[in-house]
Amino acid sequence: MIRTIAVHGYRSVRDLTLELDGFDIVTGANGVGKSNLYRALRLLAGCADGSVISTIARDGGLASLLWAGMEQPSRDVVAGRARAQGTVRRGPVSLRLGYASDALGYLVDLGIPPPGHSPFVNDPEVKVEQIFHGAVARPGSLLVDRRGQVVRVRDEAWRTLDWQMLPQQSVLAEAVGLEAAPEIATVRDGIRSWRFYDHVRTDAESPARQPCIGTVSPVLDADGANLGAALATIEFQGDREGVAAAVEDAFPGCTLAVDSSDDGRIHVRLRQPGLLRPLSTAELSDGTLRYLLLVAALLTTRPPGLMVLNEPETSLHRDLLPALAGLIARAARTTQVIVVTHAPELILALAAHGARRHELVKDPGGTSVAGAGGLLDGARWAWPTR
Ligand SMILES: Nc1ncnc2c1ncn2[C@@H]1O[C@H](COP(=O)(O)OP(=O)(O)OP(=O)(O)O)[C@@H](O)[C@H]1O
Ligand SMILES: [Mg+2]
Structure with a gap:
C-alpha cells in the first residue's frame, strides 16, 4: 500500500x-x-x-x-x-x-x-x-x-x-x-x-457511445472506447454480481445487456422499466453513461496498485452518489483508491464506507x-x- x-x-x-490510509478522499473548496x-x-x-x-x-x-x-x-x-x-x-x-x-x-x-x-x-x-x-x-x-x-x-x-x-x-x-x-x-x-480516471468523455461523438470490438479487456481505456469489451470481460470472468448490483443500486428496475453481434462487436444496452426495447449507449444520458463507465473502470478484473478518480461525480445526479460511493467502496476492497471530489453527498457516503477524508x-x-x-x-x- x-x-x-x-x-x-x-x-x-x-x-x-x-x-x-488505502481508501482516501481528497477534498476542499x-x-x-x-x-x-x-x-x-x-x-x-x-x-x-x-x-x-x-x-x-x-x-x-x-x-x-x-x-x-x-x-x-x-x-x-x-x-x-x-x-x-x-x-x-x-x-x-x-x-x-x-x-x-x-x-x-x-x-x-x-x-x-x-x-x-x-x-x-x-x-x-x-x-x-x-x-x-x-x-x-x-x-x-x-x-x-x-x-x-x-x-x-x-x-x-x-x-x-x-x-x-x-x-x-x-x-x-x-x-x-x-x-x-x-x-x-x-x-x-x-x-x-x-490508473487515473478524469472526466471520461460522454458527448454525442464520444467513443464510449459506439459499439466496440470484442476482445478481452481487463482495463477500461482512458477514453472509454472499450466500454462494451470491459463490461463483457467483467461479466465473463469477474465480478458479475457487482455489475448487476451497481446498476440496480443506481437505476432500480434496470438491467444491463452486454451482447456481441455477428460482426464481433459488443453492444451495451440498458433495459428500463416502461420501455419496449433496451436503449443503446448512443441513447443514454451523459450521467447514465458516465456511471456505466465508472462501473467498468472500478470493477476491473485486473485491479491496479492504485486507482485515482478525479471528480467522478461530474454530471451525476446527487441521488446517484450513494450508489457511486458503494461502487467505489467495492473497488476499494481489492485496490487502493484515492477519490478527488468536492461533492458533499459523495464525501459523506464514501466516509460511511470507511474512506478517510483529507481536506x-x-x-x-x-x-x-x-x-x-x-x-x-x-x-x-x-x-x-x-
Ligand atoms: N504555477 C502556479 N503557481 C501557484 N499557483 C497556481 C499555479 N498554477 C495554478 N495555480 C493555482 O492553482 C489553483 C487551481 O487549482 P486546481 O485546479 O487544482 O483547483 P481544484 O481544487 O481542483 O478546484 P476545482 O474544485 O474548481 O476543480 C488556482 O487557484 C491557481 O491559482
Ligand atoms: Mg479540480
Missing part, C-alpha cells in the same frame, strides 16, 4: 505531504489545488513510462508548472499580512514528486539544465531519482541513487549501473541491465499499474492539508539535496 505521497513545487502545491495534486500524481506516474518530460513540455514547460509564489514565503506572507515579493532564489529550480509504500518508495527531482550547457534552457531534466525502503529516503534506506547522469545501485555495496543516463530520461523508464537492479523493475511495474486548503503559501502543520506533520518525508 502507498502510505505517503509528496509533492514540491507543482503549481499551487508548494510543499505537501499526504499520509494515505474550488481552486484549493485538488486537481493540481491529481495532475502531480499523473506526472509522477509518467516517470515509469517515459512520458514525464514530454508531458511537462505539452503542459507549457517546467516554468509554467512550477509554484509561482515565493520560494520560502514568510509567516506574514502566508497569513496574508504581507505581500509576496520576488527575492534572489537560494535553492535550484525544482519540481519534486515522490511516494513511499509498504514495500519500496520512489522520488524524482526535476530541474533545468545548468546555464550554458544546453540551448534548451527551459527543457526539464532529471536531477535526482531515488528508490528506497520504508517511509523516508535516508542514506541507510537507499537502494538506487541517480545523480545527474550517474545511476548507482546498492546490493552488498554501491556500484554504478549507468554513467550516461540521458538527462531527459527517467531511470524507471530507461535503465538497462535490470536483472541486476530488480528494485527498479519492481517500482516501474508498480507505478505502471496505477485541502490554500493560502498565499500554497496548498496544504487542513489541520496539518503541527510539529509531527510532514516529518515523515525528506527530499534529498542535489
Whole structure:
C-alpha cells in the first residue's frame, strides 16, 4: 500500500505531504489545488513510462508548472499580512514528486539544465531519482541513487549501473541491465499499474457511445472506447454480481445487456422499466453513461496498485452518489483508491464506507492539508539535496 505521497513545487502545491490510509478522499473548496495534486500524481506516474518530460513540455514547460509564489514565503506572507515579493532564489529550480509504500518508495527531482550547457534552457531534466525502503529516503534506506547522469545501485555495496543516463530520461523508464537492479523493475511495474480516471468523455461523438470490438479487456481505456469489451470481460470472468448490483443500486428496475453481434462487436444496452426495447449507449444520458463507465473502470478484473478518480461525480445526479460511493467502496476492497471530489453527498457516503477524508486548503503559501502543520506533520518525508 502507498502510505505517503509528496509533492514540491507543482503549481499551487508548494510543499505537501499526504499520509494515505488505502481508501482516501481528497477534498476542499474550488481552486484549493485538488486537481493540481491529481495532475502531480499523473506526472509522477509518467516517470515509469517515459512520458514525464514530454508531458511537462505539452503542459507549457517546467516554468509554467512550477509554484509561482515565493520560494520560502514568510509567516506574514502566508497569513496574508504581507505581500509576496520576488527575492534572489537560494535553492535550484525544482519540481519534486515522490511516494513511499509498504514495500519500496520512489522520488524524482526535476530541474533545468545548468546555464550554458544546453540551448534548451527551459527543457526539464532529471536531477535526482531515488528508490528506497520504508517511509523516508535516508542514506541507510537507499537502494538506487541517480545523480545527474550517474545511476548507482546498492546490493552488498554501491556500484554504478549507468554513467550516461540521458538527462531527459527517467531511470524507471530507461535503465538497462535490470536483472541486476530488480528494485527498479519492481517500482516501474508498480507505478505502471496505477490508473487515473478524469472526466471520461460522454458527448454525442464520444467513443464510449459506439459499439466496440470484442476482445478481452481487463482495463477500461482512458477514453472509454472499450466500454462494451470491459463490461463483457467483467461479466465473463469477474465480478458479475457487482455489475448487476451497481446498476440496480443506481437505476432500480434496470438491467444491463452486454451482447456481441455477428460482426464481433459488443453492444451495451440498458433495459428500463416502461420501455419496449433496451436503449443503446448512443441513447443514454451523459450521467447514465458516465456511471456505466465508472462501473467498468472500478470493477476491473485486473485491479491496479492504485486507482485515482478525479471528480467522478461530474454530471451525476446527487441521488446517484450513494450508489457511486458503494461502487467505489467495492473497488476499494481489492485496490487502493484515492477519490478527488468536492461533492458533499459523495464525501459523506464514501466516509460511511470507511474512506478517510483529507481536506485541502490554500493560502498565499500554497496548498496544504487542513489541520496539518503541527510539529509531527510532514516529518515523515525528506527530499534529498542535489
Ligand atoms: N504555477 C502556479 N503557481 C501557484 N499557483 C497556481 C499555479 N498554477 C495554478 N495555480 C493555482 O492553482 C489553483 C487551481 O487549482 P486546481 O485546479 O487544482 O483547483 P481544484 O481544487 O481542483 O478546484 P476545482 O474544485 O474548481 O476543480 C488556482 O487557484 C491557481 O491559482
Ligand atoms: Mg479540480
